[in-house]
Amino acid sequence: MTTVKITDLEKEYHGVRALRGIDLEVEDGEFVVLVGPSGCGKSTLLRMIAGLEDITGGTIAIDGEIVNDMRPRDRNVAMVFQDYALYPHMTVEKNIGFALRARKIPESEIATRVDTTTRMLGIGALHQRYPRQLSGGQRQRVAIGRAIVRDARLFLFDEPLSNLDAQLRDDMRAEIKRLHQDLGRTMIYVTHDQIEAMTLADRIVLLRDGVIEQEGSPLDLYERPNSKFVAGFLGSPKMNFIPGTILGRDITLAGGMKLPLPPHFKNAKQKDVIIGLRPQHISVAGKTVASGHAHVPVTIELVQPTGSRSHVTFPLGGVASVAEVDVHDVKSPGEKIALDINMTRAIIIDPQSEKVI
């Protein structure tokens, strides 16, 4: 049973407030992902949980015990670093066994545990190698092995996949997910990659400039973002934001095009808005216009095929927008085509506050 409770956490250094009023509760066995743009404070938060950074204000409690002044070694947490932080002058076996030796565990037990761990991660044959003789993926596995051999109560990951190439990142992401399923431990994971966040998290905590913008399950944040920032951060390709004005039952865009108001939108007073449309909700127009949809004729400017799908760019209301269509529907730039915009899935944003209404 490992829970983490962070209350009103503050971090300030050199006069800069890196974290402000952070409240977060992590339940036993949960996989929580801290995600956000560079400089939002996610790594700082993780390091404060590990004990590598001082706490300016507020408290961090692990399993009900406040750990503010506890040294990292006493917190019983394991951490995987972005640059793996393997000890270059030690073999894989010594790297993984290091923590166990530091706690004076008998050698026989160390051997068994290191063996089990390396076999679990598929690096059983690499015991006597040095980090410089390993590939990126192997080093990553050793770093993870070093964390799990300790049987710690809390696992912290600081952007562990950033240094890997795309293919390897995909593979390792699946392995980490599997690891969580197998071990069932509480894990807190930091990344700037929203795909990692979406695929790995039980719960996402989206940070920006030192505060929590929104937290919830991946689907919650994806389908019900509460601000333009959250809406634009999750989802690939990025959501389209088109400014418009509400006149009657329609929204008028720059250039005169009209789109129907989403049926769920009730705010009568709002005039100037920003429409948030995901590329997945724009498709090639069929014969009929469904209720809440609109057909618009556009000229495609850019075609980026990604396999079975294609990301096409076109101007909408003066904004370069992206739609995700079947790769065979649009072949080349310059094509004139009619697109179906599904306004029932659109979100409406207030331009002043940038909040969703």
Added chain:
Amino acid sequence: MAMTSMRPHRRRAPIGRIVFIGIYLLFVLVPLYWMFITSIKPSDDYLAVPPVWFPKAPTLVHYTAALFAYRGLQGIINSLIISLSATVLSAFLGTLMAYSLARFNTGGKHLAFWVLSQRFLPPVAIVLPIFLIYRMFGLHDTYIGMIIAYTVFTLPVSVWMMFAYFRGIPKSMEEAALVDGCSRWLSFRKIALPLAIPGIVAAAIFAFIACWTEFFFALILTSRYTFTLPTVFRAFLGFQGAQYGEASALAIVSLVPSIVLGTLVQKHLVRGLTLGAVRG
């Protein structure tokens, strides 16, 4: 794209580089060679015209004179004791201080540079006060006195080199050790220190060479008991004229430690010097 650009063209022999290196080698090797043959020439050949390129009757008499009559051997022994002790102290203390500066930002923004700036001080400015203080405390012409002086004298450079070196080692390995179960001291001893060895070796070599060749402080602070090797050379410039043979002999002998050290550790030297510089 013309076809001719595909053909690999012959590299011109780097004449300029060969000439330049050749001249430089001449510059370095000729004096060394001259010094060597002077040390084995009979005295008459020193300033003979035409110059004697290799003596017909080489002799070792200058070596024995330099080492024993002029007490060059005692000077070598004293220098070894003092330089080695000061080097070890300087490397040890310098490493500890540099670690503190690099990891804990001790003294804020300015302490590190202030330590280095001690080297800017001309020795002339402080040698007299130090002489007086040493006399007062009975440290004049003692091993301890010289070791202290040399340690302090080489510490700024040791600290600065190790400081740059530690800054080049990513903190994350020591942090991983902390999370894994080490205290600050253990993480230093088991992780940072082993990785710092090349830097320590480089710093130690610099310190040793500085101590081995130091003349000014040795002149003022030593006398008949702890005189160092460089001070022995003074005796060769007498009223009767210079003892070129003895001076050359002693000079050749004093080259030996530097060459031996340099050869043994040249691999570490380059690594230690550049590692700190490349990382930000």
